[in-house]
Amino acid sequence: MVRTPLTPGERERGERFGVLLREARGGRSMVEVAAAAGVSAETLRKIETGRAPTPSFFTVAALAYALGLSLDELAASAALPVMDGSEAEALSA
Amino acid sequence: MVRTPLTPGERERGERFGVLLREARGGRSMVEVAAAAGVSAETLRKIETGRAPTPSFFTVAALAYALGLSLDELAASAALPVMDGSEAEALSA
DNA sequence: TTCGACCGTGATACAAATACCGGTATAAGA
């Protein structure tokens, strides 16, 4: 075996990651953000929809810069499973 | 044209990026750091030598975590051309 | 010298990222 296919967990992480980018994009259009980051709109759409679950580092860095996001927070948010309000409250207690 | 080949500038950026990782690794062995990050030693070596100039985001995130590096600082350091002491002094003046 | 642990290179293999194209759908506006 030469290159392990992406695991379901990695694909789910890609979906969470895409949701984060989409939320950060807000009302701005895909083409606008993609152009600001220097990537194609198709690439941004695939990342946001989770169909490109493991994008390259510099692609993500350019998008994060265009969106005003921190790479460290982005990685932490996508790596950790989602947590709703009650879970966060239970943790902080 | 479907996928633009990497430009020389992108390859140089990959080399600078690899140097940063190698410096951060210090005296630790490739095998140790690669295992801690969950990637193969060959992959880490290719990234450090610049032969894989655009690694995936989560691969870099895992390596940065294993090395105690900030993804934001890493991206900024690799994106900007290297600056020596005199240039930094001229900028700060 | 021999052994072992690293590091490096090259070949090989396969999956995935990126990009372009055409088509479809929806909503807002003239």
Added chain:
DNA sequence: TCTTATACCGGTATTTGTATCACGGTCGAA
């Protein structure tokens, strides 16, 4: 109605990332 803008999808093409294997070099210890 017609046009425009936006987003989604399928297909296609090409490059690259990731991983495994084999081999060679270097260095320090036995």
